[in-house]
Amino acid sequence: MLRDRERREYALMLAPYLVGIAVLIALPALITFALALTEYDLIRSPRFIGTQNFRDLWDDEVFRTSIRNSLMFILFAVPLRLLGAVSLALLLHRRFRGVAAYRTAGYLPTVVPDVAYALLWLWIINPLYGPLNLALGAIGGPTPSWLTDPRAAQWAVIIMSLFVIGEGFIVAMATRQGIPGELYELGDIEDASPFFMFWRVTLPLMAPTLLLLMFRDTIFSFQANFVPALIVTEGGPPPYATTYLPLFIYRNGFEYLRYGYASAATLTMFGITALIVYLQYRIVKRWRHAFVV
Amino acid sequence: MADLRFAGVRKDYGEVRALRGLDLEVADGEFLVLVGPSGCGKSTALRTAAGLEEVTEGSIHIGGRDVTDVKPAYRNVSMVFQSYALFPHLSVEENIGFGLRARGVKPGRARDKVLAAAELVGCEQLLERKPFQLSGGERQRVALARALVREPDVHLLDEPLSNLDAQLRVYMRAELKRLHQNVGTTMVYVTHDQIEALTLGDRVAVLNEGVLQQLGPPDAVYRRPANRFVARFIGSPAMNLFPAERMDGSLHAGPFVFEARPNLPERVEVGVRPEHVRVDEGDQGAAAEVQVVEMAGNETYLHLKASDSPLVARVGADVRPPVGSTVRVSARPADAYLFDAETGETLS
Numbered sequence: 001m002l003r004d005r006e007r008r009e010y011a012l013m014l015a016p017y018l019v020g021i022a023v024l025i026a027l028p029a030l031i032t033f034a035l036a037l038t039e040y041d042l043i044r045s046p047r048f049i050g051t052q053n054f055r056d057l058w059d060d061e062v063f064r065t066s067i068r069n070s071l072m073f074i075l076f077a078v079p080l081r082l083l084g085a086v087s088l089a090l091l092l093h094r095r096f097r098g099v100a101a102y103r104t105a106g107y108l109p110t111v112v113p114d115v116a117y118a119l120l121w122l123w124i125i126n127p128l129y130g131p132l133n134l135a136l137g138a139i140g141g142p143t144p145s146w147l148t149d150p151r152a153a154q155w156a157v158i159i160m161s162l163f164v165i166g167e168g169f170i171v172a173m174a175t176r177q178g179i180p181g182e183l184y185e186l187g188d189i190e191d192a193s194p195f196f197m198f199w200r201v202t203l204p205l206m207a208p209t210l211l212l213l214m215f216r217d218t219i220f221s222f223q224a225n226f227v228p229a230l231i232v233t234e235g236g237p238p239p240y241a242t243t244y245l246p247l248f249i250y251r252n253g254f255e256y257l258r259y260g261y262a263s264a265a266t267l268t269m270f271g272i273t274a275l276i277v278y279l280q281y282r283i284v285k286r287w288r289h290a291f292v293v
Numbered sequence: 294m295a296d297l298r299f300a301g302v303r304k305d306y307g308e309v310r311a312l313r314g315l316d317l318e319v320a321d322g323e324f325l326v327l328v329g330p331s332g333c334g335k336s337t338a339l340r341t342a343a344g345l346e347e348v349t350e351g352s353i354h355i356g357g358r359d360v361t362d363v364k365p366a367y368r369n370v371s372m373v374f375q376s377y378a379l380f381p382h383l384s385v386e387e388n389i390g391f392g393l394r395a396r397g398v399k400p401g402r403a404r405d406k407v408l409a410a411a412e413l414v415g416c417e418q419l420l421e422r423k424p425f426q427l428s429g430g431e432r433q434r435v436a437l438a439r440a441l442v443r444e445p446d447v448h449l450l451d452e453p454l455s456n457l458d459a460q461l462r463v464y465m466r467a468e469l470k471r472l473h474q475n476v477g478t479t480m481v482y483v484t485h486d487q488i489e490a491l492t493l494g495d496r497v498a499v500l501n502e503g504v505l506q507q508l509g510p511p512d513a514v515y516r517r518p519a520n521r522f523v524a525r526f527i528g529s530p531a532m533n534l535f536p537a538e539r540m541d542g543s544l545h546a547g548p549f550v551f552e553a554r555p556n557l558p559e560r561v562e563v564g565v566r567p568e569h570v571r572v573d574e575g576d577q578g579a580a581a582e583v584q585v586v587e588m589a590g591n592e593t594y595l596h597l598k599a600s601d602s603p604l605v606a607r608v609g610a611d612v613r614p615p616v617g618s619t620v621r622v623s624a625r626p627a628d629a630y631l632f633d634a635e636t637g638e639t640l641s
Contacts, residue, residue, distance in 0.1 A: 180378065182374045182376055185343075185365075186374070186378045188344070188364070188365040189343060189345075189368075189371065189392075190396070190443075191367075192392075200380075205381070205382060
C-alpha cells in the first residue's frame with residue numbers, strides 16, 4: 001500500500017504529463033467533437049447545426065478525393081516504408097567498420113525538420129534542374145513532371161515519405177539483433193540457405209514487431225503527408241491530386257475558416273484510421289497462429 | 294561415423310590467443326569430453342570443429358578429410374548449444390526436422406526420421422508443442438533429437454546440461470551416456486563441470502589457457518594428473534596443495550611429513566586430495582583446528598587449519614567435530630602427489 005506522502009509525490013511527478021494530456025490532447029479532442037456539430041468561423045459564435053457538416057462532407061467531391069488520395073498513399077507508402085525499414089535493419093544490424101555512419105545516415109532524414117525536408121525535395125524533384133530527373137535522364141530513364149503530372153506528384157509524395165523511416169528502422173534493427181545468433185549458426189550447420197533462414201526464421205521472429213510497426217505506420221501515414229503536400233505539391237496538380245485528408249482539414253479550417261466543417265472532417269479521418277487499424281487487427285488475429293512465438 | 298582430429302590448431306581473437314596449437318584426436322565412436330575453466334578455449338575448439346570459427350593456424354580433419362576450409366554445412370556434424378537454440382516459433386516436430394527441411398528432404402521421409410529421432414530421446418509425445426511449452430529437460434531432449442535426426446558423423450555438444458537443475462542434470466547425464474551407447478556416433482562434449490567430464494567421457498581432455506593439459510581416461514586423469522593444474526581442477530573439493538621444505542631427508546608439507554625421494558628438484562609442492570586426509574581425534578598426526586564443517590549429505594567436508602596451512606578433508610557423514618576443536622590429520626605417503634614448483638609438472 002502506498003503511503004499518503006508517496007501518493008502525493010507520485011501525483012506531483014505525474015502532474016505535468018497529465019496536465020499536458022488534458023490541455024493539449026483531451027480538451028482539444030472534446031472541443032473538436034463539439035465543433036463538428038456547429039458552424040463556426042472564428043468571428044461569429046458557433047451555431048449548432050447537428051450532423052449537417054457530415055452530410056456536406058458526404059457530398060463534397062474534394063473530400064472524397066482526399067479520402068481516396070489518403071487511402072492510396074497508405075496502400076503504397078506503408079508497405080514500402082516497412083520494407084525500407086526492415087531492409088535497412090537487415091543490412092545494418094551487424095557490426096562492421098563504418099556501420100555507425102550508415103546507421104546515422106539511415107536515421108538522419110527523420111530528424112530533419114519537416115519544412116526543411118520538404119524544401120529539399122522541392123529542389124530534388126524540380127523537373128528542370130532537380131538532381132533526380134538529371135540522374136534518371138543520364139541513365140535513359142523516364143523524367144516525369146513531378147510537380148505537374150497528377151500521378152507523378154502522388155508518387156513524389158510517397159517517395160518523400162520513404163526516407164523518413166528512422167524510427168521503424170531502429171525498432172526493426174533492435175528486433176533483429178534480439179534474435180539469438182545461435183539460430184543462424186545452426187542454420188549454417190544445417191545447410192539452410194539465406195532465403196530459407198529469412199523466410200523460416202528471421203521474418204516469423206520479427207513478425208510481432210513488424211505488425212506493431214505496421215499499425216503504427218498506418219496511423220502515422222494518415223498525417224505524414226501534410227507538409228510535403230502543403231509545401232512541395234501544394235495539394236495539386238489539379239484536380240486535387242495530392243490533397244490528402246490533413247491538407248483538406250487544414251485548408252478548410254485555417255484558410256476558409258470553416259472550423260466546424262474541418263472538425264467533422266477530422267473526426268471522419270479519426271474514424272477511418274480506427275477502422276483500418278481494426279481491420280488489420282482482425283486479419284492479424286485470424287493469422288496469429290503463424291506469428292505466435 | 295568418423296574420427297575427428299585437431300592438428301596444431303591455433304585460434305586468435307585479435308590479441309587474445311584462445312587456442313595455442315591444439316593437437317587432439319577423437320576416435321571413431323568415442324565420447325570425448327573437453328573440460329576446463331571458463332575461457333580455456335574448449336568452446337572455441339568445438340566451434341572450430343563445427344566450422345563456426347575459422348582457425349588461425351593448423352587444420353581440422355573429420356573422417357580423414359581435411360575440413361579446415363569446408364563450410365559448416367558440408368562437414369556433416371551436428372551441434373547442440375548450451376541454450377539449445379530451439380526455434381521459438383516452430384513446433385517440436387519442425388524443430389527436429391529443421392535440418393532435413395533445409396536440405397530438401399521430402400516431408401514423408403523427414404517425418405519418419407523425426408519420429409525415429411524423437412523416440413530415441415523419448416520426446417515423441419511432444420511433437421506438436423512449441424518450445425515455450427516445454428520444461429528445460431524436454432527442450433534438451435528436443436535439441437538432442439535434432440542433432441541425431443540427420444545421422445551426422447560427429448556430434449558436438451557445447452555445455453548442453455548447464456542450464457538444467459542439479460537433479461535433472463544427473464538424470465540427463467545418464468540419458469546422454471545411454472544415448473551414446475545406442476547410437477555409437479563420435480561425440481565431443483564441452484563442459485566446465487569435472488563431474489560431468491569424469492562420468493561421461495570415454496576419455497577426458499583437460500584444457501587451460503588454450504593448451505591441452507592432459508588427455509586420458511577419466512580414472513587416469515583423476516588418479517595420475519599430469520600437472521598441478523589438472524590435479525587442482527579435477528576433483529571436488531580441490532586437492533590440497535602445500536609448498537614443501539626439505540629437512541633431514543624429509544619433506545615437510547603443511548601438516549604432513551613425508552620421506553624425501555632422491556633426485557627431487559629444488560622446489561617441490563605436495564598435493565593431498567581431501568579424501569586422503571585422515572582425520573583422527575586421537576594423538577596420531579599433526580594438530581589441526583576445525584574452522585568450518587560442511588554437511589554434504591553422505592559426507593562431510595572439514596575446513597581445517599594446521600601449521601598455518603588451510604586444508605580440506607573429506608570424511609564420513611558421521612564425523613562432525615565441533616568448530617574450534619582440534620583434530621589430528623595425517624596422510625599416507627602413497628596418497629601424496631609431488632609437483633615441480635617451477636613447472637607445475639607431476640614428479641613421477
